Amino acid sequence: MEAEAAKLIGAGLAVGLGAIGPGIGIGLATSGALQSMARNPDMSPQVVTYMFVGIAFAEALAIFGLVICLILLYATP
Amino acid sequence: MDKLKSSLPYIIGAIVVMGLSTFLPTEQPIISVKAEHLFWLGPLNVTNSMLTSWLVIVIAVGGFVIGLRNMQLNPSGFQNFLEFLYESLYQLTENVAGTKHAAKFFALPATIFIYVILSNWLALFPGLPLMGVGLCEEHHIEAKAGATEHKEEAAAVAKWWKTCEPGQVIVPFLRSPSADLNNTLSLALVTQVLAQIFGITILGVGGYAGKFFVTHKMTSAKSGGEFALGIIDFLVGLLELLSEFIKVVAYTFRLYGNIFAGEVTVFIVVFFIPLFAVLPMLAFEVFVGFIQAFVFFILSVAFYTLASTSHGGHDEAH
Numbered sequence: 224m225e226a227e228a229a230k231l232i233g234a235g236l237a238v239g240l241g242a243i244g245p246g247i248g249i250g251l252a253t254s255g256a257l258q259s260m261a262r263n264p265d266m267s268p269q270v271v272t273y274m275f276v277g278i279a280f281a282e283a284l285a286i287f288g289l290v291i292c293l294i295l296l297y298a299t300p
Numbered sequence: 301m302d303k304l305k306s307s308l309p310y311i312i313g314a315i316v317v318m319g320l321s322t323f324l325p326t327e328q329p330i331i332s333v334k335a336e337h338l339f340w341l342g343p344l345n346v347t348n349s350m351l352t353s354w355l356v357i358v359i360a361v362g363g364f365v366i367g368l369r370n371m372q373l374n375p376s377g378f379q380n381f382l383e384f385l386y387e388s389l390y391q392l393t394e395n396v397a398g399t400k401h402a403a404k405f406f407a408l409p410a411t412i413f414i415y416v417i418l419s420n421w422l423a424l425f426p427g428l429p430l431m432g433v434g435l436c437e438e439h440h441i442e443a444k445a446g447a448t449e450h451k452e453e454a455a456a457v458a459k460w461w462k463t464c465e466p467g468q469v470i471v472p473f474l475r476s477p478s479a480d481l482n483n484t485l486s487l488a489l490v491t492q493v494l495a496q497i498f499g500i501t502i503l504g505v506g507g508y509a510g511k512f513f514v515t516h517k518m519t520s521a522k523s524g525g526e527f528a529l530g531i532i533d534f535l536v537g538l539l540e541l542l543s544e545f546i547k548v549v550a551y552t553f554r555l556y557g558n559i560f561a562g563e564v565t566v567f568i569v570v571f572f573i574p575l576f577a578v579l580p581m582l583a584f585e586v587f588v589g590f591i592q593a594f595v596f597f598i599l600s601v602a603f604y605t606l607a608s609t610s611h612g613g614h615d616e617a618h
Contacts, residue, residue: 269395272598279595283550286557293564298333 234295241288248281314575331564335480336471348473349480356419356477389413389597396598397605401502408494409600412487413593416478420559420589423476424566424582478559478592481552488551491600492544499607507610512541547603551596558592 256274260267335347367378375383389410394402477483499508510516514537518530562585569578 272392275591276595276598276602279554279591283554283557286561287553289561290553290557293331293561294333297331297564 230295234292237288237295238292241291242285245281245285248284249278252277252281317575318573331567333560335475335482338471338473347480348471348475349477349483352422352474353419353477353483355474356415356422359422360414360418385414386410392598393601396601401498401605401608404498405601405604408491409597409604412491412600413597416487416555416596417590417593419477419483420593421586422474423479423559423563424585424589476559476563478555479563481556484552484556485548487555487596488548491551491596492548492603495600495603495607496544498604502608503610508607511610512537551599555592555596558588562588 252274256270259270335349338346338348338351340346363378364382367382371379390402390406393406393409397405496508499511503511514533515530517533518527521527521530562581566578566581566585569581
């Protein structure tokens with residue numbers, strides 16, 4: 224297999240597989256936030272703040288995969 | 301009918317621009333993971349992201365200096381906005397860190413918040429990094445799947461609307477500083493080193509080292525089971541030490557990845573459909589820029605708080 228083809232396949236796999244975990248994680252974080260906001264609407268601003276922190280953590284892992292994909296496609300590693 | 305009439309010039313303008321761009325094609329967009337070099341300032345390699353970071357510093361410092369001249373006791377206008385910014389950030393710090401250490405933990409993360417949010421949003425300023433304004437530079441033609449010959453051919457043909465020599469590409473003058481790994485790495489290093497400094501000054505060297513080399517359960521074990529738990533505690537402490545270094549990598553790549561990926565997406569979408577398709581993407585990038593700056597801030601404060609609580613310590617009452 225040529226290096227070029229392998230790079231393209233790797234780029235696709237990196238971002239595709241790398242988004243599974245964070246997707247589940249963000250869904251869990253948001254679901255927890257929604258449940259707690261439904262129970263206690265007064266705490267909504269605080270809950271939303273911490274939900275965003277949790278989402279950013281999970282999204283960072285997806286972004287790591289995306290950065291590897293971009294490096295594979297556009298920068299000669 | 302009236303609304304249609306008043307928006308007609310814009311519709312016609314948009315159609316004209318989209319039509320023109322169909323007849324004036326450009327080559328494959330050049331995306332570079334590294335920030336592109338502009339000029340040498342002595343031994344210093346000034347890249348376009350470094351230039352933008354100087355601009356961000358000038359805007360931030362200048363904004364505060366101008367807004368805080370003739371400070372009034374009852375603020376209004378720009379001073380009001382700056383005070384609102386300051387107080388919101390300080391209240392957030394107090395919520396996370398408690399009132400005892402909030403003043404210490406506030407300074408650096410708040411500054412980084414203002415710097416990062418300005419540098420993220422400056423990259424979205426209409427036209428700035430995407431506009432064809434920049435230096436003409438030799439293009440290092442990289443090997444791509446099936447595009448090599450086509451690219452050399454396309455690059456060698458001089459087109460009349462291009463101002464650069466054939467074979468050269470335009471390097472834009474401005475690029476978001478957060479899309480440069482050097483910038484985000486330096487922010488991460490400064491933040492993490494300060495976390496260690498806070499831990500050592502608040503807990504003492506012995507107390508802070510005791511968080512990573514946890515031996516008291518091992519030494520005070522009375523039975524084999526407790527000794528095993530002590531060993532587990534010790535290993536967890538070593539893992540915590542490793543995670544202090546991993547945090548530098550995480551800070552760096554979280555900010556870099558979000559902003560660079562956003563820039564690349566906007567760049568590529570603009571090359572497909574000129575005007576309209578990029579608008580939702582730009583709106584999302586505004587949101588992402590704010591969130592990344594906010595997350596950097598909150599994470600720094602949270603890790604400072606963790607670093608300054610002793611092993612097994614509890615939070616102060618809110």
